[in-house]
Amino acid sequence: MNVGLYTVLRRDPQHFLHALALVQSIQQHMPDVEIHQFTDLQTPVAVDGVQVHRTADGPMLERRLEHYATCEGDWLLLDTDTVVLQDVRSVFDDPVFDVALADRNWKGIPQGDEILLTMPFNTGVVFSRRQTFWQDVLAVWRAFPKDAKDWYSEQRAVYQVVRTGKYRVKILPGEVYNYPPRTKHDHCTGVAIAHFKGPKKQWLTELIQESWRVPASA
Amino acid sequence: MKIPYALTAAVKTDERYVQMQHAIDVANQRGYPRLEQVPITEDRVLTVACYGPSLAETYQEMRHPILSMSGATRFLADHGIIPDFHADMDPRAYKAKHLNPPIDGVRYLMASVCPPQTWETLKDHPITLWHTYSGADSKGIDTYTWVAEHDPNQLVVHGGSTIGLTALHIGGVLGYRHFEIHGMDGNRREDGIRHAGPHYGKPQNDPITWNAEGRRYHTSQIMANAVAETINTVKRFPMFCVFHGDGLTQALIREANLPNACTANQPDKAAQIRQACLRVVEMPLGAAKQCASYWDALLDILPKDAIPELIRFARQAESLRKHATYNTGTIPLETAVQLRAVCHYYRPRIIVEIGTFIGTSTYAMVASDRLFTCDERNDCLVATDNVIPHPYMGSTAMLRALVEEGHAGDVDLFFFDGRIQNADIPLIQHLSHPKTIYAIDDCADGQKGVANIKKLLPHLQSYGVIPPNPAFKGRSTLGLLMPLVAP
Numbered sequence: 001m002n003v004g005l006y007t008v009l010r011r012d013p014q015h016f017l018h019a020l021a022l023v024q025s026i027q028q029h030m031p032d033v034e035i036h037q038f039t040d041l042q043t044p045v046a047v048d049g050v051q052v053h054r055t056a057d058g059p060m061l062e063r064r065l066e067h068y069a070t071c072e073g074d075w076l077l078l079d080t081d082t083v084v085l086q087d088v089r090s091v092f093d094d095p096v097f098d099v100a101l102a103d104r105n106w107k108g109i110p111q112g113d114e115i116l117l118t119m120p121f122n123t124g125v126v127f128s129r130r131q132t133f134w135q136d137v138l139a140v141w142r143a144f145p146k147d148a149k150d151w152y153s154e155q156r157a158v159y160q161v162v163r164t165g166k167y168r169v170k171i172l173p174g175e176v177y178n179y180p181p182r183t184k185h186d187h188c189t190g191v192a193i194a195h196f197k198g199p200k201k202q203w204l205t206e207l208i209q210e211s212w213r214v215p216a217s218a
Numbered sequence: 219m220k221i222p223y224a225l226t227a228a229v230k231t232d233e234r235y236v237q238m239q240h241a242i243d244v245a246n247q248r249g250y251p252r253l254e255q256v257p258i259t260e261d262r263v264l265t266v267a268c269y270g271p272s273l274a275e276t277y278q279e280m281r282h283p284i285l286s287m288s289g290a291t292r293f294l295a296d297h298g299i300i301p302d303f304h305a306d307m308d309p310r311a312y313k314a315k316h317l318n319p320p321i322d323g324v325r326y327l328m329a330s331v332c333p334p335q336t337w338e339t340l341k342d343h344p345i346t347l348w349h350t351y352s353g354a355d356s357k358g359i360d361t362y363t364w365v366a367e368h369d370p371n372q373l374v375v376h377g378g379s380t381i382g383l384t385a386l387h388i389g390g391v392l393g394y395r396h397f398e399i400h401g402m403d404g405n406r407r408e409d410g411i412r413h414a415g416p417h418y419g420k421p422q423n424d425p426i427t428w429n430a431e432g433r434r435y436h437t438s439q440i441m442a443n444a445v446a447e448t449i450n451t452v453k454r455f456p457m458f459c460v461f462h463g464d465g466l467t468q469a470l471i472r473e474a475n476l477p478n479a480c481t482a483n484q485p486d487k488a489a490q491i492r493q494a495c496l497r498v499v500e501m502p503l504g505a506a507k508q509c510a511s512y513w514d515a516l517l518d519i520l521p522k523d524a525i526p527e528l529i530r531f532a533r534q535a536e537s538l539r540k541h542a543t544y545n546t547g548t549i550p551l552e553t554a555v556q557l558r559a560v561c562h563y564y565r566p567r568i569i570v571e572i573g574t575f576i577g578t579s580t581y582a583m584v585a586s587d588r589l590f591t592c593d594e595r596n597d598c599l600v601a602t603d604n605v606i607p608h609p610y611m612g613s614t615a616m617l618r619a620l621v622e623e624g625h626a627g628d629v630d631l632f633f634f635d636g637r638i639q640n641a642d643i644p645l646i647q648h649l650s651h652p653k654t655i656y657a658i659d660d661c662a663d664g665q666k667g668v669a670n671i672k673k674l675l676p677h678l679q680s681y682g683v684i685p686p687n688p689a690f691k692g693r694s695t696l697g698l699l700m701p702l703v704a705p
Contacts, residue, residue, distance in 0.1 A: 011517040012689065020529065042522045107231045147224075147693045202693065209550060212536040 001074045002091050003030070006038040006064040007046065012206045013178035018080045018196075019046040021208045023083040033076075033089070038067035061154045065141055069134040073177035079124035080194070081201050086192040088177065091127050099169035100127035102163070109180065121162070124195045125178040127170075136161045219446045219453075222257050223439040227307040231355040234331045235364055237309055238349065241330035243346045243367050244496045250373050252328075255394035258680035258705075260495040262593045264394040267301060268382040270403030272463025273414035279462060279482070280400060285327075285389060285597035287381045288316055293415045295321045303327050303392075305385050306336075307350040307377075314339060315427035327388060330369070334684060348391075350384060351376035380444040383451055383601055386459075395496060398482075403465025404445035405435035413558045428540060429470035437466055445470060448464035452479045476570070497702035499682060502563055505615065513687035516559040524562070528554045531581035538576040544595035549635065549659060556687065557633065557657060560698070561585070564655060570620065572613040572642075573635030574599055580607075581658075584634060587658070592616035594636070615639065617645035627651045635659040638670045643677055652679075653701050660685050661697030675699060 007019040014165050019037070023046050024040050026035055033211055036051045040063070045052050067078055074092045078084075091100055101121035104111045111120075128134065132207070141149070141157040162169050172178075179191040184203040196204035244250075245304065260663045267273060267286035277297060286294055286301040294301050306316075307329035313600050314335050318328070319341045322407050322480040328336060329350040337345075351374055354360040373391065377384025381529050389397060406412035424438045430443070437445065445467050452459055452471070459479040461468045480487040502515045508610040509515040532551055539545065539693070549557075561569075563583040569583050570593035588604045597609030608616045613636060620629075629649040634656070638646070656674060661667035669681060684698035 008527055009522050011514055013528070013551050016525050016691070017529060017551060020526075044526050045525045046526075202691070205551075205693065209532070212533045214537055214539050 001014050001030075001092055002034045002036055002071070003076045004036045004038055004071060005078045005080055006060075006067055006068065007043060007080045008040045008060060008063075009043040013200065015080055015206060016043070016046065017167065017208055018201070018204055019167060022080055022084070022206070023047045023050060024077060024081060029087050038064065040189035051083060059149070061141065061149065061151075062138075065134060065138040065154065065157075068128070069138050071128060071134065071216050072131040072192060073129065075128045077123075077128055078124045079194045079195065079197070081204060082124055082178075082190070083194045083196070083204070085188055085194060088127075088192050091170075091177075092129075094170060096168060097130075098134050098167040099162075100172050101158070102126075102172045102174040104174055105133070106174055106180055108182070119152060119159050121155065121158060121171075122178050122195070123130070123155050123158050124197060125172075125193050127172075130167060132162060134165075136166070171206040219371070219449045221446050221450075224634060225443060226351070229331075231353050231361075233647060234309050235355055237333060238330040238352075238364070240281065240334050241328075241332065241337065241347060244264050245330070245345075248341075248345075248702075250345045250347045250398065250564055252369075253375070253388070253391055255373065255391050258390065258393050258395050260395060262294055262394050262396060263396040264396045265400065265494075266382070266384075266385050266389065266402070267291075268399070268401035268403075269293070269413045269415070270401040270405075270463070270465055271407050271411050272403050272465050272468075273401030275464070276400050276482075279398075279415075281398070282302075285385055285392075289413060289415050291324060295324075296415075300324060304380055305329075305388055306332055306429060307381050307384055309333060311335060329375075331403050348372075348388070349374045356605065359550040362404045364618075365694060378444070378447045378451060379440070383444060383447055384448050386455075386457065390455070390457065392631050395456065396492065398460050398462065399662060400462045402461060402467050404441045404448070404464060404470075405437045405466035406441075408436070410436075414440075415459060428466055430466055430473055433469065435466040435469070441466075449474055450530060452476060456498075457631050458491045458494050460491055467485055496703045496705055497680065497682065499684065499700045499702060500564075511610045511688060513559075514689065516556070516563055518680065520559040520562050524558050525555065528558060532578050535576040535578040535581055538598040542576065542596050545577060548578040549582075549696075550693055552687070552690045553659060553696045556694060556696050557582040559586065560631065560657060564631065566655070568625065568628045569631045569633065569634070570617070570629050570649065572616075572634045573574065573633075573639070573659075574607055575635070579633060583631070585631075590616065590620060597660055601633045614641045614645065617642055617649065621645055621648050625649055629654055631657060632647045633657045633659070634667075637666050638673050640673075643673065646674070647677060655701070656681075656699035660695050662692070662695045665695065667695060668695060671697065671699065 009016045023035055037046055038053050040057050041054050102125050104122055137157045140160050144153055176192050179194050179196055230564055236293050265280045265284045267284055267290040269288040270289040284301040285303040289304050304324050305327040309331045311333040314333050318338045318339050325344045326340050327346050330347055331350055349365045351361045362374055365372055375387050377387035385461055426437050427434045428437050448467055449470055451576040460469050460482055462482045462492055472478050472481055482488055501512055502519045566585055567587040569585040569589040572591035574580055574591040590606045592608035593610045594612045599607040601607055626648050658667045658670050679703045681699045681701045684700055686695045686697050
């Protein structure tokens, strides 16, 4: 299995910090997997040993989909604000899916009808086997009018492709594979992959820096 | 502020270019001067007269020079005020009616895009020609390229969707930064009136309202867009504006509470704004055009490989915590990155740091000669060739020692992560020079950084505060006191 993460360092160093922590969490729980960093021409390599794939600067969503559309075979594609907490390679033991997506059925975090109707899967964690799935998503995304290419447009494009019925889609429980921690110090019991999305990114940033601390003598 | 409506231009760019070519031909034939940039001086004020209904209530407060537009020029003339300038950029033929008959004593600042009959109507009156930005034509040729080819070396004013907005930019070209703005209302009155007098434009009766200051204003798509553009323009451009009259724009200006704009019925603020002058901070301007803040510009030019290095340094610094006799917090990565960015751009030779602790900030900063740092209660850092720690030493003692060692006027950058003592002030002044930068951590409500700024700023001549980077949403509280210079 390959693991791909897209990280581009612009002005905010926290994204790079997250990428670093993600790579370390992958290495800790799945030491033998190949990790690929999809990025631009300037961003440094997160950790030595990671395979780096670079393309020129451009709109983030489009560049990320372009990278994903090169992924043939068993790939786990992760947002950089996720943290791997368990070995998840067994998901690929199931031969009968082209793409496995995590649902948004998070306990105590109700999703609005609009979200559930247009983008019921959060794409921060995706298990992918078919390169053509992403090529189709990219084509759908590119066809969106300019003012529809907002931050969530990638997830809407994914769902549009899912709805074509062209691909076998496995639905994974978001509470396990794409878990948004409820508090900064959530123990994440039973969680395979935590996702510090939106304002929760700050918790991840703080947790990483707190983890560096060593006890003082006084 | 988001521009609320997507609107299509009334006249296509291809047609505009035909009218522009005609205007250029006429101008060349008759020898009309072109609009040229005049150096901006801070003490000149331009009155801008738009044609909103409130003009009728405020025109008597106007002072020359006056730049008016649309029907405002005729309105003012009818009320005994001859404007100095009239500006127009409407390409539609029927809007030229406002010019007829022309008014003696007015210089007409006419965009080349105006319809051909303009030049006949105004043939006996002084005209200055300029070009307004009109997008790209059906072949993809944008206005800058078109003007460069058809009227070489002339300015293109990219002002906005209305002449009122564009008048502010023309004012800038004429050398003004201070504006007294009348009749820029952006709404129609309850009785449906949207101008101070007769107007030849199409009615704008869209049932659109906009609430501001708890009051509902009736507006239109065109006016709402212009209002949003006005707020954005005032926010983004180095200008000082006092808006007169009662209207939607004026209400939103008050709501926005901008440092450079207010309404005439805010007398204290208006007095301040009328006295204000622009001072700028030296910063990487090349990158700034796509930056929302000073910090964005600085971070854009920081080499990206600095980030992993700073992460490594921050982790190494944490390993020194075991040596701390007084264990406290250290700066976050975001602050370290910004300190590095400051050093990367301004290249300080000598840095003085108050508050070493485990050295996260010390490692982040780069001095080409030496960095002196002190900590009253800790000894965590080992000296290097150019990092000179002063363990168990308070700020006053280190600053005094530096003065005694002959570093007066040497320090390019101070970083304060501790409280500045009263006794420190004269020593800091002694060690500083006119371009010294003061970086201050904990610049948040009730924190020591704010106290440090209050203590230091009164002793600095012509310095301004760069607040913490808003993009970091409180993750960094690093502020700067920066020397200001005239633009």
